[in-house]
Amino acid sequence: MSRPRVLCVSSDRSTRASVTLALTDTPVNVVVAQCASDAVERLTRQSIDAIVIDASTVANVPTLVDTVESESAETPTFVHWGDTETDAGSVAVLSEVVARTEDTESPDRLADAVARRIDTPSGAVATGAENESGTAGETDDSSDADATADDRRTPDLPDDLEAIVSDVRRRLVDVTSPVAVEQILREGFTATDRFGFAWIGEYDRGEREVVPWLTDPDSMEWPMQRTFPIGDGEHPLLERALRTGELQTFQHIASDRDAVPFGDHAFDHGARAVAVAPLSSSDDVYGVFVVYALEPFTEAERTAIRSAAAASSHVLETIVARGQLEQQERTLRRYERLVETAGDGMYVLDEHGHFMTVNDALTEMTGYSREGLLGEHTSLVFDQDDIKAGEAKIRSLLSSGTGTDTLELSLETKTGDRIPCEAQVAVLVHDGEYLGSVAVIRDVTERKRSERKLREQNERLDAFARIVSHDLRNPLSVAQGYLDLLEETESLEHAENVRDGLDRMESIVEDVLAIARDGQWATDTEPVDLESVARDAWEYVSTADASLSIAETTAVEADRSRLLRLLENLFRNAVEHGSTSPASQAQREAVEDADAGLSIRIGLLESGGGTPTEPRGFFVEDDGTGLPENMRHELFDPSVSSSSDGLGIGLWVVREVATGHGWSVTAAESEAGGARFEFAFDAESNGRRYSNN
Numbered sequence: 001m002s003r004p005r006v007l008c009v010s011s012d013r014s015t016r017a018s019v020t021l022a023l024t025d026t027p028v029n030v031v032v033a034q035c036a037s038d039a040v041e042r043l044t045r046q047s048i049d050a051i052v053i054d055a056s057t058v059a060n061v062p063t064l065v066d067t068v069e070s071e072s073a074e075t076p077t078f079v080h081w082g083d084t085e086t087d088a089g090s091v092a093v094l095s096e097v098v099a100r101t102e103d104t105e106s107p108d109r110l111a112d113a114v115a116r117r118i119d120t121p122s123g124a125v126a127t128g129a130e131n132e133s134g135t136a137g138e139t140d141d142s143s144d145a146d147a148t149a150d151d152r153r154t155p156d157l158p159d160d161l162e163a164i165v166s167d168v169r170r171r172l173v174d175v176t177s178p179v180a181v182e183q184i185l186r187e188g189f190t191a192t193d194r195f196g197f198a199w200i201g202e203y204d205r206g207e208r209e210v211v212p213w214l215t216d217p218d219s220m221e222w223p224m225q226r227t228f229p230i231g232d233g234e235h236p237l238l239e240r241a242l243r244t245g246e247l248q249t250f251q252h253i254a255s256d257r258d259a260v261p262f263g264d265h266a267f268d269h270g271a272r273a274v275a276v277a278p279l280s281s282s283d284d285v286y287g288v289f290v291v292y293a294l295e296p297f298t299e300a301e302r303t304a305i306r307s308a309a310a311a312s313s314h315v316l317e318t319i320v321a322r323g324q325l326e327q328q329e330r331t332l333r334r335y336e337r338l339v340e341t342a343g344d345g346m347y348v349l350d351e352h353g354h355f356m357t358v359n360d361a362l363t364e365m366t367g368y369s370r371e372g373l374l375g376e377h378t379s380l381v382f383d384q385d386d387i388k389a390g391e392a393k394i395r396s397l398l399s400s401g402t403g404t405d406t407l408e409l410s411l412e413t414k415t416g417d418r419i420p421c422e423a424q425v426a427v428l429v430h431d432g433e434y435l436g437s438v439a440v441i442r443d444v445t446e447r448k449r450s451e452r453k454l455r456e457q458n459e460r461l462d463a464f465a466r467i468v469s470h471d472l473r474n475p476l477s478v479a480q481g482y483l484d485l486l487e488e489t490e491s492l493e494h495a496e497n498v499r500d501g502l503d504r505m506e507s508i509v510e511d512v513l514a515i516a517r518d519g520q521w522a523t524d525t526e527p528v529d530l531e532s533v534a535r536d537a538w539e540y541v542s543t544a545d546a547s548l549s550i551a552e553t554t555a556v557e558a559d560r561s562r563l564l565r566l567l568e569n570l571f572r573n574a575v576e577h578g579s580t581s582p583a584s585q586a587q588r589e590a591v592e593d594a595d596a597g598l599s600i601r602i603g604l605l606e607s608g609g610g611t612p613t614e615p616r617g618f619f620v621e622d623d624g625t626g627l628p629e630n631m632r633h634e635l636f637d638p639s640v641s642s643s644s645d646g647l648g649i650g651l652w653v654v655r656e657v658a659t660g661h662g663w664s665v666t667a668a669e670s671e672a673g674g675a676r677f678e679f680a681f682d683a684e685s686n687g688r689r690y691s692n693n
Contacts, residue, residue, distance in 0.1 A: 010054030022107035277309035281317040367414035475504035537567035545597030569650040617680040623672035
């Protein structure tokens with residue numbers, strides 16, 4: 001026999017709980033509807049024996065009462081006013097009202113009125129016969145999880161069933177493992193002769209199947225190593241229990257063993273009925289509790305199963321929630337360890353650009369403590385241009401919906417140093433709201449240095465190609481000139497000059513290849529006479545009507561081949577860019593000797609004491625037109641040229657050779673208005689010696 005159902009219509013949890021508690025001693029099942037529409041739906045699909053309406057939370061009580069009377073005229077209806085003001089017009093249309101007096105408005109008086117109206121003196125009012133045919137299962141409604149009397153006590157249970165339920169509840173206290181839940185339920189229900197076997201099946205939502213738990217396979221004689229697909233109709237009891245959230249019973253296994261999980265094995269071991277109770281919460285379904293009985297289930301046995309399953313569901317819900325929290329904490333700790341141990345700086349900014357989280361690497365990069373950064377605006381370490389670039393990047397990420405992007409910026413440390421960095425930026429968005437950003441920032445100083453070095457090497461290689469064509473022109477033109485003389489005069493005395501030109505070309509090629517390999521412009525240094533090297537360089541340059549004078553000379557510690565090229569380039573540039581200009585022509589016309597041309601002079605730079613005995617360097621100057629005013633700051637750049645002949649390449653070689661020797665080179669104007677190049681020795685480098693002849 002099923003117990004009467006009382007429908008409590010209320011959206012207030014405390015009211016539902018108090019009404020249910022008041023009806024604890026009354027042999028009824030309390031079901032809940034949180035609004036009027038839910039109540040009407042319950043009436044249409046379930047058998048309801050009485051209705052209690054909470055007037056404090058139901059908006060239009062008279063309308064609901066009228067609906068109840070039209071749907072189920074025989075169902076007694078009660079209104080619980082609580083502390084609300086009674087409306088006389090509303091009271092007049094109610095079928096039965098609990099009078100609003102001090103002793104009848106309490107839940108206990110309401111419970112008495114309900115018990116009298118449905119007439120349950122014996123505690124058992126039948127609403128329908130139990131299905132004994134064995135051809136289909138019976139579905140019983142469970143009470144609302146937060147207001148059911150069955151969750152607190154199980155009235156009218158035989159002592160042995162009461163003992164089972166009490167023992168299960170007691171052992172479930174402080175349980176932290178689903179394995180323990182399975183063991184407690186199985187041992188509790190198989191310890192009595194009423195039940196033959198019990199097991200718990202986990203519902204795998206992804207695979208859509210019920211998987212029996214095997215916590216103690218050695219003690220089980222049942223073939224549990226299988227799963228039960230859900231949704232194909234082959235296991236109706238399991239499917240209905242999971243779908244409806246209500247207890248399902250099948251009273252005669254013999255009539256359809258295939259409809260019962262492990263039906264053949266259960267019947268062979270004496271089981272005649274099976275019950276499937278869902279293990280679930282309001283938010284999730286965990287599985288099923290399956291119990292096999294030696295006789296058809298009584299109402300008390302079903303009540304005991306429901307009660308134990310409800311208690312187990314609460315425990316599983318707690319275990320799942322605790323597991324999720326622990327998983328989140330473990331994930332958070334892993335991320336925290338990852339952030340803290342990362343070699344790159346990491347930070348989280350709020351939506352206004354203030355530091356919310358920083359890792360140790362960032363504090364090391366900036367020199368600030370963690371406390372010194374947290375809460376501060378990014379302007380503490382980034383300039384306004386970088387901040388604007390970062391804000392633009394964030395707007396781009398938000399508009400495009402992309403995950404991350406990269407930008408380059410400069411980080412200013414506590415000491416004022418600036419570090420070139422690359423930041424990988426991502427935005428933090430929740431429910432469409434921008435909450436801030438997170439970034440991984442990497443010091444790219446070494447990468448920038450490598451990029452600069454590679455760029456310089458590429459520029460150097462490009463320059464080498466031009467150097468070869470540029471520097472080879474001097475000895476090539478000399479060799480061609482002497483070859484022409486040889487053809488005209490048929491005198492072999494010019495052949496030696498041609499050979500010297502070709503040897504010089506070979507030397508230049510070898511120098512370029514050596515410099516390209518090791519990048520050094522001065523390798524084998526030795527004391528060389530400046531005048532001797534200058535005279536040799538003059539021979540390799542087509543000097544036309546130019547003249548060379550050497551005021552003073554000294555022994556210089558240098559790589560002779562490279563110094564020779566330095567002077568060659570200076571002479572060639574002077575002749576090609578200084579002697580053919582209008583100013584130079586005017587100078588020559590002013591000279592009485594018509595054959596006088598460009599004059600190039602070499603001398604020593606005096607030391608700080610003003611005497612030439614310890615020169616601090618040497619100079620090369622001419623009386624030509626001088627250096628182009630707009631190019632004086634870019635003379636040594638290989639990409640700069642004042643003519644198609646390429647002034648920049650020649651002077652770049654001059655600078656590289658000087659730098660390779662440890663000398664500094666500066667360009668100025670000579671006293672005659674021409675170009676003057678000064679080479680200052682580094683007195684401490686390579687132990688160089690200087691002396692006069």
